[in-house]
Amino acid sequence: MxxxxxxxxxxxxxxxxxxxxxxxxxxxxxxxxxxxxxxKSFRMVDEGRRRRERGEDVIIxxxxxxxxxxxxxxxxxxxxxxxxxxxxxxxxxxxAILRRKPRVCLVDGLAYDNxxxxxxxxxxxxxxxxxxxxxxxxxxxxxxxxxxxRERVEQLTGKRVExxxxxxxxxxxxxxxxxxxxxxxxxxxxxxxxxxEASYAARRLSELREIALLFAADVVDHQLEQxxxxxxLAQSFGTQERILVCVTPRANAKTMIESGRxxxxxxxxxxxVAYVKQHxxxxxxxxxxxxxxxxxxxxxAQIEILEGEDTIGTILNFARERGITQIFIGHxxxxxxxxxxAGSHVDRLIEQAHGIDVRIFPH
Amino acid sequence: MPDRPVRGKLRIYLGYAAGVGKTYQMLDDARxxxxxxxxxxxxxxxxxxxxxxxxxxxxxELIPRRRVEYRGTRFEEMDAAAILSRKPQVCVVDEFPHSNxxxxxxxxxxxxxxxxxxxxxxxxxTMNIQHLESLNDQVLRISGIQVRETIPDxxxxxxxxxVMVDLTPRxxxxxxxxxxxxxxxxxxxALDHFFKESTLVAxxxxxxxxxxxxxxxxxxxxxxxxxxxxxxxxxxxxxxTGRGERIxxxxxxxxxxxxxxRRAKRMADYLQADCFAVAVQPRxxxxxxxxxEREAIExxxxxxxxxxxxxxxxxxxxxxxxLVDFARRNGVTQLFLARPxxxxxxxxxxxxxxxxxxxxxxxxxxxxxxxxxxxG
Numbered sequence: 001m002x003x004x005x006x007x008x009x010x011x012x013x014x015x016x017x018x019x020x021x022x023x024x025x026x027x028x029x030x031x032x033x034x035x036x037x038x039x040k041s042f043r044m045v046d047e048g049r050r051r052r053e054r055g056e057d058v059i060i061x062x063x064x065x066x067x068x069x070x071x072x073x074x075x076x077x078x079x080x081x082x083x084x085x086x087x088x089x090x091x092x093x094x095x096a097i098l099r100r101k102p103r104v105c106l107v108d109g110l111a112y113d114n115x116x117x118x119x120x121x122x123x124x125x126x127x128x129x130x131x132x133x134x135x136x137x138x139x140x141x142x143x144x145x146x147x148x149x150r151e152r153v154e155q156l157t158g159k160r161v162e163x164x165x166x167x168x169x170x171x172x173x174x175x176x177x178x179x180x181x182x183x184x185x186x187x188x189x190x191x192x193x194x195x196x197e198a199s200y201a202a203r204r205l206s207e208l209r210e211i212a213l214l215f216a217a218d219v220v221d222h223q224l225e226q227x228x229x230x231x232x233l234a235q236s237f238g239t240q241e242r243i244l245v246c247v248t249p250r251a252n253a254k255t256m257i258e259s260g261r262x263x264x265x266x267x268x269x270x271x272x273v274a275y276v277k278q279h280x281x282x283x284x285x286x287x288x289x290x291x292x293x294x295x296x297x298x299x300x301a302q303i304e305i306l307e308g309e310d311t312i313g314t315i316l317n318f319a320r321e322r323g324i325t326q327i328f329i330g331h332x333x334x335x336x337x338x339x340x341x342a343g344s345h346v347d348r349l350i351e352q353a354h355g356i357d358v359r360i361f362p363h
Numbered sequence: 364m365p366d367r368p369v370r371g372k373l374r375i376y377l378g379y380a381a382g383v384g385k386t387y388q389m390l391d392d393a394r395x396x397x398x399x400x401x402x403x404x405x406x407x408x409x410x411x412x413x414x415x416x417x418x419x420x421x422x423x424e425l426i427p428r429r430r431v432e433y434r435g436t437r438f439e440e441m442d443a444a445a446i447l448s449r450k451p452q453v454c455v456v457d458e459f460p461h462s463n464x465x466x467x468x469x470x471x472x473x474x475x476x477x478x479x480x481x482x483x484x485x486x487x488x489t490m491n492i493q494h495l496e497s498l499n500d501q502v503l504r505i506s507g508i509q510v511r512e513t514i515p516d517x518x519x520x521x522x523x524x525x526v527m528v529d530l531t532p533r534x535x536x537x538x539x540x541x542x543x544x545x546x547x548x549x550x551x552x553a554l555d556h557f558f559k560e561s562t563l564v565a566x567x568x569x570x571x572x573x574x575x576x577x578x579x580x581x582x583x584x585x586x587x588x589x590x591x592x593x594x595x596x597x598x599x600x601x602x603x604t605g606r607g608e609r610i611x612x613x614x615x616x617x618x619x620x621x622x623x624x625r626r627a628k629r630m631a632d633y634l635q636a637d638c639f640a641v642a643v644q645p646r647x648x649x650x651x652x653x654x655x656e657r658e659a660i661e662x663x664x665x666x667x668x669x670x671x672x673x674x675x676x677x678x679x680x681x682x683x684x685x686l687v688d689f690a691r692r693n694g695v696t697q698l699f700l701a702r703p704x705x706x707x708x709x710x711x712x713x714x715x716x717x718x719x720x721x722x723x724x725x726x727x728x729x730x731x732x733x734x735x736x737x738x739g
Contacts, residue, residue: 177530180526180527216529217572227560263633359729
C-alpha cells in the first residue's frame with residue numbers, strides 16, 4: 001500500500017462522498033453511559049449546541065423530565081419540539097418532527113417504551129423513522145437498557161428494567177461514544193439520586209464501567225473490520241486478541257483449550273478451536289477428536305473444521321483471514337526420522353507465522 | 364524527621380490522539396474540584412492555541428514554567444520544585460509522557476509527577492494510548508510510527524484512576540479539518556500520518572480495551588458484599604485461576620529482545636502472571652563478547668528492569684539447558700523466545716535453540732513471539 005497524501009479538502013470530499021452514498025438515511029450517533037449521572041445527556045445536548053452554533057438546524061425531540069442544571073442551561077438555548085402526553089406519559093411527536101424536518105434531532109433516553117396505542121411501541125423505533133426520513137439523530141443510552149447486557153447488569157444492580165434496545169441497533173450506529181467519568185464523580189452528579197442507594201457500591205459501578213468500555217470496544221472493533229473491508233485492506237491490527245487453538249485427536253486438548261480460555265478471558269478476546277480434517281481416522285481417533293471438540297464446546301470456543309491438504313498452510317490462511325494474534329499448537333516429542341530432517345509441522349508454523357505468536361504445548 | 368505524607372492520588376485521562384479533548388476534560392474536572400473547595404494549581408499546560416481549552420484555565424492558578432537553555436535553544440519545562448514549594452492539594456500536569464530537555468533533574472515528566480505524588484499532591488494528567496510501553500510494537504504496526512516517548516505500564520497501573528476520553532474518529536477528523544486541533548501545516552502532516560481513519564479507529568479500540576483492563580485490575584481492591592456474580596468464562600474467574608502462571612523471557616543481544624520483553628510483560632499483566640527475564644552467556648562477566656553485544660545484553664536486561672521485570676544473567680555453556688533448568692527451578696509455566704530470523708547463518712543456531720528448548724521443556728509451554736511490523 002503506497003501512502004496517499006491527502007489534503008484536508010480531499011479528505012473532506014472523501015468523507016462527503018461516503019456521506020452521499022448513504023445520503024438518504026440520517027446518521028445515528030449514540031452517547032453510551034455506564035450509570036445515570038455520568039453525563040450522557042449533557043454530552044448529547046452540548047453536541048447539539050455546538051452544531052447549532054455552527055449553523056446546523058438542531059431541535060430536541062425528547063429530553064428526560066428531570067435533568068441537571070447544566071443540561072437545563074443548554075436545553076434553554078435550543079429549540080424543543082413539543083411532546084405529546086399519552087396516559088400521562090410524554091411521547092415524542094414523530095409526525096410533528098417529520099413535518100418540521102430538522103437536520104439534527106436530539107433524542108434523550110433511547111430505551112423509553114411508548115404507551116400502548118402509540119405510533120411505535122418504543123422510542124428507538126421512533127428514531128428509526130427519523131433516520132429513514134433523513135434526519136440525523138443524536139441519542140443517549142445507559143448500558144442497562146441494551147437487551148443483550150440486561151441480565152449481567154441486573155445481577156450487579158438488582159434492578160430489572162423492562163424496556164430495552166437491541167444490541168444490533170447500536171451496532172448499526174454511525175458513531176458511538178463512551179462517556180467515561182470516575183465513579184465518584186457520577187455519584188455526586190446523578191440528578192435522580194439513584195446512586196445514593198447502597199446497591200451502587202463502588203465495586204459495582206466499576207464493573208458497570210468495565211462492561212460499557214468493553215461494549216464500546218467491541219462496536220469499534222466491528223467498525224474497524226467494516227472499514228478495512230470497505231477499503232479492501234486485508235490486514236489485521238491485532239487490536240483484539242484472538243486465540244486459535246489447533247487440535248488433533250492426539251492433542252493434549254484439555255490443557256490447550258483451558259489455557260486458551262484463560263488467555264482469551266484475560267484479554268476479553270475471542271477463542272477459536274480449529275481442526276484440520278485428516279483422512280482415514282481410526283475409530284479410536286474419531287472418538288478422541290469428538291472428546292476434544294466437546295471440551296472446546298464446554299469452554300465456549302467457536303469451533304471451526306478446516307479442510308486442506310497442507311495442514312500448516314490451511315491453519316495459517318485461516319489465521320490471517322480471521323485476524324488471529326496467537327496460535328496454540330501441540331508438539332509431539334517423538335519424531336519420525338524424516339521429520340527431523342525436513343523440520344516438523346511446528347517448525348514450519350513458526351517460520352511462516354508472520355505477525356502471529358505461536359505457543360507450543362508439549363504432549 | 365517528619366512523617367512522610369500520604370502519597371497523592373494520580374488520575375490519568377487516556378485518549379488515542381491529539382485533539383480528542385483530554386486536556387479539556389481534565390481542566391473541567393480541575394475546575395469542579397476547585398469549586399468543591401480544593402486547592403488546585405496548573406503545573407503544566409500546553410495550550411496548542413485551542414481557544415476552548417484555554418478558556419478552561421481561567422480562574423486556575425498557573426505555576427510559571429522553568430526556562431531552560433539547551434544548545435542555544437530556549438525550552439520551557441514544568442517547574443516541579445516550584446510546585447513542591449507552593450504545595451497545592453491538586454496539580455494539573457498536561458502531557459504525561461513528555462521527555463524533559465537534557466540536563467533536567469529528571470529525564471521524564473512522569474518522573475517529575477512521581478515526586479509530586481510522593482509529596483502528597485494529587486495529580487491529574489493526560490496521555491495517549493500510543494505512549495504505553497507494552498503497546499509500542501503494536502502501535503508501530505497500526506500507525507507505521509515508532510513512538511519514542513513511552514511510559515512503562517507499571518506507572519499507569521499505579522494510577523488510582525484511568526479515565527477514557529472518547530471522541531469518534533469522524534468527529535476528530537472534522538475538528539482537524541476545521542483547524543481546531545492544529546495549525547494548517549501541522550494538520551496536513553497529521554492527516555498524512557497518524558490521522559488516517561483506520562489508524563484512529565484501531566488506536567481508539569486499544570484505548571478502550573486498555574481502560575477496561577485498568578478498571579478491571581482495580582476492582583480487586585474494591586470491597587463489595589456479597590461477591591459479584593459473573594457469568595462463567597468471564598474475567599474474574601481467569602484472575603483467580605490465572606494466578607500461579609509464571610513467564611520467563613529469554614533475552615539476547617538481538618534487538619528483537621525488547622519486543623519479546625514488551626509482549627511477555629503485557630501477557631503477564633493481562634493474565635495476572637509473574638514475569639522475569641534472563642540472558643544466558645558462557646561467562647557472567649561477558650568478557651568473551653564484543654563491546655556492542657555486551658552493551659546490547661546489558662541494555663536489554665535494564666530495559667526489562669525498567670518495565671519492572673526482574674532480570675538477571677545466567678552463566679551457562681548450553682543456552683537451552685540452562686534456560687530450561689532455570690525455568691524449572693523457578694516454577695515457570697511459559698517460556699518466551701524471539702522468532703528465529705528467516706535467513707542467514709544465525710538462523711541455524713537460533714532455530715536449533717527454539718527446537719532444543721521445546722524438546723527439553725516437556726513440562727512447560729513455549730511461546731515464540733512474532734515481530735509486529737508496520738502494516739501496509
